[in-house]
Amino acid sequence: MRFGTIGAGNIAQAVARHAVAAGHDVVISNSREPETLAELAAELGATAGSVEEAAAADIVLLAPPWSAVDDILGALPAWDGRILIDATNAFISFSPTQVADFGDGTSSEHVASLASGAHVIKAFNTLFARFIAADPRHDAGRQLLFYAGDDADAKARFAALVDDFGFAAVDAGSLHEGGKFMQAGGGPLSGLHALKQET
Known part of the structure; x- marks a missing residue:
């Protein structure tokens, strides 16, 4: 599977490492030219590309600064049912x-209103980057990863993907209800680090 990142900060790098380790073809991008990411891409085992190239992947992680989101999504073509993971x-x-x-x-x-045709999944925004970057599998259990979305098939694909990464995915509901639980600035799941005990 081809996995893209829009943004190349700590969270995007952490998720990209998991995707590469799981055997996916990863394209990372930022607001500058792909050449500025050549060294990082080589370190990750990924490819540096433009935002448009990253956004053409099967599943795409959105992780730029919030101030850039409207302009980035407004410049991209329709998503045609592909998955956009909103980590902002x-x-x-x-x-x-x-x-x-x-x-x-x-x-x-x-985000969904700006990304025409995308199946948006809210995820990776409630954890600090260091918890995403670490091995999700611990002696005491697996790192919980909350997610929300409105399309059942897209949610199932996302859950299978991150389970392969090693996370214990927890469905928080729709983008409206689950999104409120996960939203920074008052959502009870924002910043919550917890493990799922394995029997």
């Missing part, structure tokens, strides 16, 4: 910390 948190300021206000909606519903 809608921070509009870090000093002081401020999160965008979506009223009764969620940031991932906003």
Whole structure:
């Protein structure tokens, strides 16, 4: 399977490493030219590409700064049913910390409105990057990974993918209800690090 990352920060790198280790063909991208990622791509065992090339993959991780999300998604063609994993948190300021206000909606519903034809899965945003980067398999159990989405088949594909990475995937519900639980700035699952005990 071809896996792409839009963004090449700590979270994108961590997920890309898991995807490479699981045998997937990984393309990473950032806001600059692919040549700026050549060294990192070689270290990861991935390929450096443009945002458009990464976004053409079967499953794509969205992990740029929130301020760039609208412009990035607005410039891409329709997704034709492919999976877009939204790992963003809608921070509009870090000093002081401020999160965008979506009223009764969620940031991932906003992402879905911009990504025509995508099956959006909210995931990887509730964990600090160090917990994503580490081996999800521990003596005490596996790292819980919460996710949300509106399409059952896409959710099943995502759960199988991250199970292969070693995570214990937990379905938090729809982008609306589950997204609220996972959303930065008050969601009870935001920042929660926990393990699933294995019997």
